[in-house]
Amino acid sequence: MRILSLTVGLILAAQMGHGGQAPAAPLTCATCHPAQAGPQPETSMARAIQLPAVDPLFRSHPRLDLKIGAYSYVIERRANEVTYSVTDGRDTLILPVHYAFGVGSQTFVLEREGRLYESFVSFYPAIDGLDRTMGDQQLQPKTLLEALGRDVTETESAACFGCHSTGAVAGKRLNLSAMIPGVRCQHCHVGALDHLAAISRGKLESVPPKLKQLSPEDLSNFCGQCHRTWETVVRNKWQGEVDVRFQPYRLANSRCFDGVDQRISCIACHDPHREIVREDKTYDAKCLACHSAGAPPSAGMLAAHAGDPPSAVVMKTCPVSTSDCVTCHMPKVQLPGGHMFFKDHEIRVVRSGDPYPN
Amino acid sequence: MLIASIVCLIGIAAQAAAPFQDLAARATAAREANDVPHAIELYKQSVDLNPRWEEGWWYLGSLLYDSDQYAAGRDALKHVVQIDAKAAPAWALLGLCEFETGEYSTSLDDIRRAFAQQLDPQMESVLHYHEALLLTRLGRFDEAVKAYTWFVSRGVKNPELMVAFGLAALRTPRLPKEVAGDPQRFALAGQAAYLTMLRDYKDANETFDHLLQAFPRAHYVHYLYGCFLLAAKPDEAMAELRRELEITPASGAANAMLAWVLLERGDTDAARPYARAAAAQDPSLPLAQYVWGRSLLEDGKVNVSIEHLQLAEQRDPSNIETHMSLATAYSKSARPLDARRERLQTLEMLRANAHENP
Numbered sequence A: 001m002r003i004l005s006l007t008v009g010l011i012l013a014a015q016m017g018h019g020g021q022a023p024a025a026p027l028t029c030a031t032c033h034p035a036q037a038g039p040q041p042e043t044s045m046a047r048a049i050q051l052p053a054v055d056p057l058f059r060s061h062p063r064l065d066l067k068i069g070a071y072s073y074v075i076e077r078r079a080n081e082v083t084y085s086v087t088d089g090r091d092t093l094i095l096p097v098h099y100a101f102g103v104g105s106q107t108f109v110l111e112r113e114g115r116l117y118e119s120f121v122s123f124y125p126a127i128d129g130l131d132r133t134m135g136d137q138q139l140q141p142k143t144l145l146e147a148l149g150r151d152v153t154e155t156e157s158a159a160c161f162g163c164h165s166t167g168a169v170a171g172k173r174l175n176l177s178a179m180i181p182g183v184r185c186q187h188c189h190v191g192a193l194d195h196l197a198a199i200s201r202g203k204l205e206s207v208p209p210k211l212k213q214l215s216p217e218d219l220s221n222f223c224g225q226c227h228r229t230w231e232t233v234v235r236n237k238w239q240g241e242v243d244v245r246f247q248p249y250r251l252a253n254s255r256c257f258d259g260v261d262q263r264i265s266c267i268a269c270h271d272p273h274r275e276i277v278r279e280d281k282t283y284d285a286k287c288l289a290c291h292s293a294g295a296p297p298s299a300g301m302l303a304a305h306a307g308d309p310p311s312a313v314v315m316k317t318c319p320v321s322t323s324d325c326v327t328c329h330m331p332k333v334q335l336p337g338g339h340m341f342f343k344d345h346e347i348r349v350v351r352s353g354d355p356y357p358n
Numbered sequence B: 001m002l003i004a005s006i007v008c009l010i011g012i013a014a015q016a017a018a019p020f021q022d023l024a025a026r027a028t029a030a031r032e033a034n035d036v037p038h039a040i041e042l043y044k045q046s047v048d049l050n051p052r053w054e055e056g057w058w059y060l061g062s063l064l065y066d067s068d069q070y071a072a073g074r075d076a077l078k079h080v081v082q083i084d085a086k087a088a089p090a091w092a093l094l095g096l097c098e099f100e101t102g103e104y105s106t107s108l109d110d111i112r113r114a115f116a117q118q119l120d121p122q123m124e125s126v127l128h129y130h131e132a133l134l135l136t137r138l139g140r141f142d143e144a145v146k147a148y149t150w151f152v153s154r155g156v157k158n159p160e161l162m163v164a165f166g167l168a169a170l171r172t173p174r175l176p177k178e179v180a181g182d183p184q185r186f187a188l189a190g191q192a193a194y195l196t197m198l199r200d201y202k203d204a205n206e207t208f209d210h211l212l213q214a215f216p217r218a219h220y221v222h223y224l225y226g227c228f229l230l231a232a233k234p235d236e237a238m239a240e241l242r243r244e245l246e247i248t249p250a251s252g253a254a255n256a257m258l259a260w261v262l263l264e265r266g267d268t269d270a271a272r273p274y275a276r277a278a279a280a281q282d283p284s285l286p287l288a289q290y291v292w293g294r295s296l297l298e299d300g301k302v303n304v305s306i307e308h309l310q311l312a313e314q315r316d317p318s319n320i321e322t323h324m325s326l327a328t329a330y331s332k333s334a335r336p337l338d339a340r341r342e343r344l345q346t347l348e349m350l351r352a353n354a355h356e357n358p
Helices: A002-016 A056-060 A144-148 A154-164 A192-200 A216-227 A230-235 A241-245 A247-252 A280-288 A299-304 A325-329 B002-017 B019-032 B036-049 B054-066 B070-083 B088-101 B104-115 B121-137 B141-153 B159-169 B184-197 B201-214 B221-229 B234-247 B252-264 B268-281 B286-298 B302-315 B320-332 B336-356
Strands: A063-068 A071-078 A081-087 A092-101 A107-112 A115-119 A121-124 A129-132 A149-152 A332-334 A341-343
Touching (some): A063 A129, A081 A144, A092 A144, A216 A230, A230 A247, A230 B336, A241 A332, A299 B336, B019 B054, B054 B088, B088 B121, B184 B201, B201 B221, B252 B268, B252 B286, B268 B286, B320 B336
Antiparallel strands (some): A063 A071, A092 A107, A107 A115, A121 A129
16 A cells, blocks of 8 residues: 555656646546456446346346246346336236346346336246245235235335445435446445545545454444344344355354454455455465464453463364365355355354254 | 149140140131231240241241231241242242331342242232332332333233332332322323333323323423334434423433434434433433443443443343443454353343244
8 A cells, every 4th residue: 555655646647647738537446446446346246236238147048937826927138128027817017127136146126107126036046047036935926016026115225225236325215316236436435436536636635444454343344234234133133044144143153253353354254356256275274364273362262261371372273174164164054945055154063963053 | 723733734744845836836826816916926935936937937927017017027037038048928028028118129139039939829910019119119110111011911900000100101219109199190101101011002192192281391201202102203202302301401311212212323423422411310220321331332432331331231131232232342352252142142032032022
């Protein structure tokens, strides 16, 4: 960052042109922060909402269909438009798909007479096709409109867009005209736009807060704005396998978690600017940072051995293996509904036959 | 004469051999004949001879209680519980004697000891009532209100109970017999609180209308109404709480409640002054310590916040929110084991709750 600070002057000078003649191309985050701005737009988070015209799903699957009871669903791409239709054999409702939520599994948000609906069926990569939307398994639609999708209240749709896009919510109200699809820089870096504006005028007086300095506890709550905090899960009484998708909650329940030890923070294992790494071995180093001979003891270990000299406090090591830690200690859990899997962040010794720990 | 003296001699001999058995038998006979003063006298003599006679102390204590000699009754019953610490009926009656002699905190402790054992249903009801009265008299109004749920859930309702409940609801540290003048204000408040707990919101609302019309300037009427509105109409609730503060400026409870609503909305800045005032005005109120602790926590003053949250937890361990905030605070101050304990405790309480109110 220090090097960057020094170069700002140069970049600004270049942008201003020689003697301020040629109008400069506007600065973007990528000008100065290429390491983050380069990969970030390709991450799942940045694409948490996709517009149908650019959603690769519809290129690989120009027509998707499914029959549930009396209702038949077709999602079809024609030119740049994607439509979602449901028919009971007599009547048919056809609506354009405005927004696709999610990158892997996708749920579609439709608009009819000024109201938003969450599609009754979703796409799941695990079955390479459509099935009921998660959470709608129990619904028995009685009318064609109910079969189309779930009527989403204003508060709820503001929440959906609040987590899946940027700039869409002002004062708890949804403003779709200002919406940028996906989670982008300024959603996480509050004040980044002021920073950009200031720096474009050659000033460095407003710098967004340094998120790297947050403690693991604070970061869990930060990511938990969307991934749900421990408290949110408790307050909503989400229990059982459904809560495996709420990593801040699961991680806090693990014995490994330590609110002040950076080795167990979300960003120790994930770079929010890069796509998630899906290879178990790459996480070994993260675990071994604590679980190896000679690793500095964590605060919890020191507290548990109060009285002993720190040098005598040893972090535990695995008696079974020296690699592929998360394969055994962070098992994949299937969500009810069947088509989605999550790595359980309640890191622990898993013994066959043990019930899912809440 | 001779015969008489022989009888007398025999009598004396018998008395010398088993004076205690004889006294005991005569005491029992007097009690069964409803000759209370005589029975009391005979029991006194018997326990003088045999201080380990638990049954004797018990009858002595209960007869004294029945004849309104509470201090003497208390002393007798203390012997029973010294001999048998599990004697629930004796703890119960001891608590009731102390209630009458004005030893309110010991009375509450002893009544709670009785609850630990099996009791007959009528005694149970009497004790619950006295527990609630005592909590009110001791200024522990929130706990008192909780204690009245026992009656609400059993549909028990009578005018005296309403006044007593009203005293707790209007945070008045008095017993019903200490209310001077017309108890109408308390009766209405009790009625409103009772209906609220029954979730009969329509009738509760009407009762509140009466209460507010008849007693618009009485202490804690607006507070109570504010609490009633909290879930459904938080804005109106805050207005009522502010009105209460005009009437009762030094009310720790109203300040604390207002701070709580603001904290729930994420408005720490607005909550802070109310939370601070609450903790200063009513340091023994668990909610006051909780809101002040939580606003310190949100301001990053973790160590001071722990002191206040711990006070809140000691005074009211049943508030799940306190355990949640303590978990976060411990986690941030390098005490992961304490954090984990609080989290497990929260989850345990959640499960127990789900069991009680599925």
